[in-house]
Amino acid sequence: MEAISMSTYIKRKRDGRIQIKSGNKGERVIRWTIVLFIVFTVMAFMFFDYGQLEIMSAIVETAHNLKIMFLQPALSHFGWGEAVYQVGVTLGLAVLSTVLGAVIALFLALMAATNLSKEWISKTVRILVAFVRAVPTVLWVLIFAIAAGLGSEAAVLGMLFHSVAYLVKAFSEAFEEVDAGIIEALRATGCSWWHIVTHAVLPSTFTYLLSWTFLRFEINFSVAVAMGAAAGAGGIGYELFMASGFYFDLGEVGFITYAILLIAIMLELLSTRLKNRYFAASAVE
Amino acid sequence: MNEQIMRKRRWSATIFLIIIIVVTYLSTQITNFNTLHGIAAVPAAMGWIVSNLFITQESLEQLPEILMQLNETIFMSIAATTTAAVVSIFLGLMGSKTTKVNGLLSGLSRLVASASRNIPVVAWALILLLSFGQNSVTGYLALFVGTVGFLTRAFIESIDEASPSSVEALTATGATYFQIVSKAVVPQSLPQMISWILFMIETNIRSATLVGILTGTGIGYIFDLYYKTMDYNTVALITFSIVIAVIIIELMSNSIRKVIL
Amino acid sequence: AGGSTKPDDVIDIVWYPNESGSDMKSSRDEIANVIEESTGKKVEHHLTTDYAIAIETIVNNNADVAFMGAQGYIEAHKGNEAIKPLVVPTGPSGTLEDAVYHSWLAVNADAQETFKKDGEFSLDTIEGKKMSFVSGFKVPAADILNPFTQQEKYADLTEMDLMKGGSLFSKVLFGNSHQGSAVNLLKGNADVAAFCDTCVENYVEVVEGKENTVGAVYQVQDDAAEPFDQVTGKKFTLMSVTPVLNAPFVANVDVLGQEDLDKLQNVFTSGEVANNEEIFVPEDSGKSGLFFKTGKERFAAVKDSWFDPIRDLSN
Amino acid sequence: MSLLQVEGMGKSYNSETKVLKDINFEVEAGEFVSIIGPSGAGKSTLLRCINQMVDINEGRVLFDDSDVGLLRKKELRKLRTEIGMIFQHYNLVPRLTVIENVLHGRLGYKTTMQGILGQFTEDEKERAFYLLQKLGIGEHAYKRCDQLSGGQQQRVGIARALIQNPKLVLCDEPIASLDPNASKVIMNHLKSVASELNITCLVNLHQVDVAQEYSDRIIGLNKGEIVFDGPTHRLTNERIDSIYGTETRELITV
Amino acid sequence: MSLLQVEGMGKSYNSETKVLKDINFEVEAGEFVSIIGPSGAGKSTLLRCINQMVDINEGRVLFDDSDVGLLRKKELRKLRTEIGMIFQHYNLVPRLTVIENVLHGRLGYKTTMQGILGQFTEDEKERAFYLLQKLGIGEHAYKRCDQLSGGQQQRVGIARALIQNPKLVLCDEPIASLDPNASKVIMNHLKSVASELNITCLVNLHQVDVAQEYSDRIIGLNKGEIVFDGPTHRLTNERIDSIYGTETRELITV
Numbered sequence A: 001m002e003a004i005s006m007s008t009y010i011k012r013k014r015d016g017r018i019q020i021k022s023g024n025k026g027e028r029v030i031r032w033t034i035v036l037f038i039v040f041t042v043m044a045f046m047f048f049d050y051g052q053l054e055i056m057s058a059i060v061e062t063a064h065n066l067k068i069m070f071l072q073p074a075l076s077h078f079g080w081g082e083a084v085y086q087v088g089v090t091l092g093l094a095v096l097s098t099v100l101g102a103v104i105a106l107f108l109a110l111m112a113a114t115n116l117s118k119e120w121i122s123k124t125v126r127i128l129v130a131f132v133r134a135v136p137t138v139l140w141v142l143i144f145a146i147a148a149g150l151g152s153e154a155a156v157l158g159m160l161f162h163s164v165a166y167l168v169k170a171f172s173e174a175f176e177e178v179d180a181g182i183i184e185a186l187r188a189t190g191c192s193w194w195h196i197v198t199h200a201v202l203p204s205t206f207t208y209l210l211s212w213t214f215l216r217f218e219i220n221f222s223v224a225v226a227m228g229a230a231a232g233a234g235g236i237g238y239e240l241f242m243a244s245g246f247y248f249d250l251g252e253v254g255f256i257t258y259a260i261l262l263i264a265i266m267l268e269l270l271s272t273r274l275k276n277r278y279f280a281a282s283a284v285e
Numbered sequence B: 001m002n003e004q005i006m007r008k009r010r011w012s013a014t015i016f017l018i019i020i021i022v023v024t025y026l027s028t029q030i031t032n033f034n035t036l037h038g039i040a041a042v043p044a045a046m047g048w049i050v051s052n053l054f055i056t057q058e059s060l061e062q063l064p065e066i067l068m069q070l071n072e073t074i075f076m077s078i079a080a081t082t083t084a085a086v087v088s089i090f091l092g093l094m095g096s097k098t099t100k101v102n103g104l105l106s107g108l109s110r111l112v113a114s115a116s117r118n119i120p121v122v123a124w125a126l127i128l129l130l131s132f133g134q135n136s137v138t139g140y141l142a143l144f145v146g147t148v149g150f151l152t153r154a155f156i157e158s159i160d161e162a163s164p165s166s167v168e169a170l171t172a173t174g175a176t177y178f179q180i181v182s183k184a185v186v187p188q189s190l191p192q193m194i195s196w197i198l199f200m201i202e203t204n205i206r207s208a209t210l211v212g213i214l215t216g217t218g219i220g221y222i223f224d225l226y227y228k229t230m231d232y233n234t235v236a237l238i239t240f241s242i243v244i245a246v247i248i249i250e251l252m253s254n255s256i257r258k259v260i261l
Numbered sequence C: 001a002g003g004s005t006k007p008d009d010v011i012d013i014v015w016y017p018n019e020s021g022s023d024m025k026s027s028r029d030e031i032a033n034v035i036e037e038s039t040g041k042k043v044e045h046h047l048t049t050d051y052a053i054a055i056e057t058i059v060n061n062n063a064d065v066a067f068m069g070a071q072g073y074i075e076a077h078k079g080n081e082a083i084k085p086l087v088v089p090t091g092p093s094g095t096l097e098d099a100v101y102h103s104w105l106a107v108n109a110d111a112q113e114t115f116k117k118d119g120e121f122s123l124d125t126i127e128g129k130k131m132s133f134v135s136g137f138k139v140p141a142a143d144i145l146n147p148f149t150q151q152e153k154y155a156d157l158t159e160m161d162l163m164k165g166g167s168l169f170s171k172v173l174f175g176n177s178h179q180g181s182a183v184n185l186l187k188g189n190a191d192v193a194a195f196c197d198t199c200v201e202n203y204v205e206v207v208e209g210k211e212n213t214v215g216a217v218y219q220v221q222d223d224a225a226e227p228f229d230q231v232t233g234k235k236f237t238l239m240s241v242t243p244v245l246n247a248p249f250v251a252n253v254d255v256l257g258q259e260d261l262d263k264l265q266n267v268f269t270s271g272e273v274a275n276n277e278e279i280f281v282p283e284d285s286g287k288s289g290l291f292f293k294t295g296k297e298r299f300a301a302v303k304d305s306w307f308d309p310i311r312d313l314s315n
Numbered sequence D, E: 001m002s003l004l005q006v007e008g009m010g011k012s013y014n015s016e017t018k019v020l021k022d023i024n025f026e027v028e029a030g031e032f033v034s035i036i037g038p039s040g041a042g043k044s045t046l047l048r049c050i051n052q053m054v055d056i057n058e059g060r061v062l063f064d065d066s067d068v069g070l071l072r073k074k075e076l077r078k079l080r081t082e083i084g085m086i087f088q089h090y091n092l093v094p095r096l097t098v099i100e101n102v103l104h105g106r107l108g109y110k111t112t113m114q115g116i117l118g119q120f121t122e123d124e125k126e127r128a129f130y131l132l133q134k135l136g137i138g139e140h141a142y143k144r145c146d147q148l149s150g151g152q153q154q155r156v157g158i159a160r161a162l163i164q165n166p167k168l169v170l171c172d173e174p175i176a177s178l179d180p181n182a183s184k185v186i187m188n189h190l191k192s193v194a195s196e197l198n199i200t201c202l203v204n205l206h207q208v209d210v211a212q213e214y215s216d217r218i219i220g221l222n223k224g225e226i227v228f229d230g231p232t233h234r235l236t237n238e239r240i241d242s243i244y245g246t247e248t249r250e251l252i253t254v
């Protein structure tokens, strides 16, 4: 056929069939990554220590538990006022670690952004931050709980560590996306470094910083719940831990879960609202 | 009039700042946060860490055991993430504007995602612990549920980002729904999705430590054990192993990301 | 809160997980009242989920007073000389003679035969079983290790091996509190459980044999509070009973100051406190609280050396 | 009988405004017809109604004598394989190779499973190469589409439409995103497709001069109504004015 | 004495290739000089060497008789206030208002603290409005810059440069992103700035015809070397060829 003689560009597989994939590196890496995911998952299921687990009865029991939790939520060990107060404590922990974290992260991120900082400073901050991020938050909180003693200070400090690490990464990436031309233009007028930061970098990235901070606030709320449960940081998480780990009171677990869910969804809606309302322009850009 | 716009902007900035300060102040009150103590605690804590959290020869003897548990935790995180990803792909396809089948399923998938994401992973761990007991499966399931929520949201975004124009083009050639999904949507969003999965594996290893503390499995369990017996040298070793593992996985994910994105 | 070692106008008290439940709230608050009245300072409670945090908090000068186990006190004193015992609740005699509680190893009553050798309970039988401890910190290690380390197979067995499971026990669970450990047993998650008498006496009654003796059978009361409400009517038998010195209130002199320490010791040991029904709850009142009044229980001041028997045990 | 008959077609996306009103025209096999009109006139909508990418509200469209509005799902897919479509923004899958994108045109002929597994026959692949060669982009067959220039991408789009073996090709502003040179290449290709393969072309265009140069016949659309329909030579300046509104002609024909 | 003297200047970003080689020229106060040359010739680099946005490797640049290469940080900031710069992509802060962007030109005169707090004097603000008015965009002073057209944004860029009270303005392809109309407006403004305010202009341009229309003198750059330097009327077609390489002229002057 005419086509064959013409098509000098056709690549064939070993079996003589025409190839249609480009076979580039990206494609191969994707394929291998997926294969590895599957292999590891199968291995994981083989290695699991199932103990004396009876899956069927466990599932039935879970279903039963979930039914009690979500259909008969009740408070038995503390009242409504206390519940609101404990949620407040958890929110408070989240606010403190987020606000302090954002302030500290702002300065560190300026040091970490490659377009605003010297290379070695930026590298140092990045390595430090990568290390801090790699330690699970609960370990930070537990370590601080021992080192700084019980109380909100330990919880806030522990959560702060991670918030800072997370936000430094997010903030510095936002800073790095600032148009190099703008920075050049201000530099050319004879501006100092702080002028460039306050008049070009911050105004250009402000809404991003805010929306990252709010996202972190959402995360910190659930972290605060976790720290209450796993590290005795107080708040609704501690009550959740007591209800499930000490009293085995499913109704109360259910109630607390509803309370957490409610707050979390409210925060999520709020952040979407904020974004759409005030930051819409930024998204388009 | 225009001066007014500027002034109004400055005003709203000031009000915003005041709100933040007030909320922060209220938070210090309700949580009993003592700022001075908080600041003083940092050097004190650092001092404690330096003088207690170091690895000794003796603690190194525990390394094989620690690595075994770390291994279990890593595998658990991977399994939870990949299996959750499979579920999330379907939820994501149903939830995305580009590929949704109908409004009802789309709403349902978003609801499932939102609920499972917003109930914190600790709550899931505690709930599942009651019936599944102290067991890897408990940890696995707790991570699984949270991951489904997160990945579904991420996948919906990735699929929405994949341009609807090629979906339109394939519809016009007479392709079926699943053909369109596999030929137009998946190729465009797969790299993004894999990137999210890698991110979630990292996150889950960290969460697995927390879940392990609560459910008595994997590296979290062994951390808790040594922590509770105040064997801080081994605690340091465990922490260090986790850090190394997380950093290695992060580096690997980053290099994969670099190639595929 | 502390941080510095100067006395301030707040007294921070740390409670173990066992005493952090809401059924002890009235006792905790009453103790706070007593302290506030005698020192004029405000009291802040710190409830915990974890023994180590509780101990380290007072060791690192971040609390003034703690109510902790004898073992915990010894650890704390080792970490910081300034930790001093304040008072210990006495036994029914009203003296320190019987100021002990009992650490139990218990098994389900139905399954007790599997733990007997020649008709007697034998620790040898717990090999390969599922074990529930209170926490990694509270292991009746000496009791269990003794019979086994004599065997060649287990010569190198350490406390840590016990807790990790897999070596002597097929599986180890932690209840996080004495109550939790007992419930692990009664729900069937564990074959053997370690917990103590005073921590569960609010929930169970003896139905067979003499209290605090091997072989005694206890049953969970029908109206037991959580977490025992799920296992009402269940029975367990004691296979080993070890007396343990009563848990002390301890204070950090550096943080609290000697003056307040003396004040507290005075008021705690007073007859007024001994007759305070929120603190020493009459046994037949049906209420729950920190301590029960069966005889002449009261607080008595103790010296550090009083704890020496426990020090000897763990060495 | 005409290949395509549109009878009294009306369309509205919402209840307020009618985007298309009482559209009537016929297209013979092999004709090259351009549709011109101001932005928002309904040109894109008109094309999409023909292959039922959007549902029509009134009237009917007959393609090859069958009423496309009455077709069931499977028949509709069948119909779409016979109508190729070319888009302003090419609408290729950017991460896939050129050849893969071209082969997407065959999906309509496959079962779902065959399509997902990408089981294309050797004949189909050879045909794809033949078309790419003919359109002058054979050498790029294994490149990813996002590495091609706009003009090259549009040729991939044309190949994807042609491999369907369509009877009709609908082109929605195929050259609006291209520079003059590339536009010329694309229009020449479309023209030769129409004449050599005897495929009917229905092309939306913004550029009146291009429409005049290439088409046999022009349809002028304004506010959802056909205001001109006739052979190209009858499109006078006055008629152009009536299509676009008087003032605008200068701007448009520049 | 000339305002600007460039003596034997050489520049390379990496050790392999020299971007600029032995550049020598002088510019008198009030001159309007265009620099033309093919892409990659080093035009942008040349401008950036003058106000030390990049360091030079060889030779020296004298501005107002001081060697810019020897200046310390503070003196360098001072120098930069005397040299305005205008960019192809305007380089405004998009989220801020026009007037805020213009006032950025005064930051070089402020202490760090004054700058951070945005303390501008009334005089400065009035001058900013005066300049905006003169450039015909006074009415947009309170708009955000991303709401302006390209031509308007470039005028904001010019105002930002002028409020510095510069002796010299460096313009790096100020009209390359603009349509012909806007280009004309911008070039006229630049020209009138040069003559009315007696500010020297050094303008990189791609369009030879524009350079010829507006400048007193043209410098031709090719591969980092000056291949032409003379009054505009002496730039013959052959010389243009030698600047751009023979074949390309047609393309460029279109």
Ligand SMILES: Nc1ncnc2c1ncn2[C@@H]1O[C@H](COP(=O)(O)OP(=O)(O)OP(=O)(O)O)[C@@H](O)[C@H]1O
Residues within 6 Å of the ligand: D013, D014, D019, D037, D038, D039, D040, D041, D042, D043, D044, D045, D046
């Ligand atoms: N999916 C849709 N939903 C609602 N309204 C639509 C939709 N698509 C188009 N319209 C509206 O229908 C009208 C006609 O649009 P259409 O895209 O067909 O015009 P057009 O002639 O192709 O314009 P252009 O030259 O800009 O492409 C416009 O008013 C448009 O706003």
Ligand SMILES: Nc1ncnc2c1ncn2[C@@H]1O[C@H](COP(=O)(O)OP(=O)(O)OP(=O)(O)O)[C@@H](O)[C@H]1O
Residues within 6 Å of the ligand: E013, E014, E019, E037, E038, E039, E040, E041, E042, E043, E044, E045, E046
């Ligand atoms: N920051 C840099 N680092 C390394 N090389 C650079 C840098 N900037 C420019 N170059 C190189 O220097 C040479 C000259 O670049 P320059 O931008 O000065 O050219 P130009 O004449 O302005 O070109 P154009 O007309 O495209 O703007 C080019 O080869 C370019 O690749």
Ligand SMILES: [Mg+2]
Residues within 6 Å of the ligand: D043, D044, D045, D172
């Ligand atoms: Mg259109």
Ligand SMILES: [Mg+2]
Residues within 6 Å of the ligand: E043, E044, E045
């Ligand atoms: Mg340039």
Ligand SMILES: O=P([O-])([O-])[O-]
Residues within 6 Å of the ligand: C016, C018, C068, C069, C070, C138, C196, C247
């Ligand atoms: O209160 P305990 O010390 O017995 O756990």
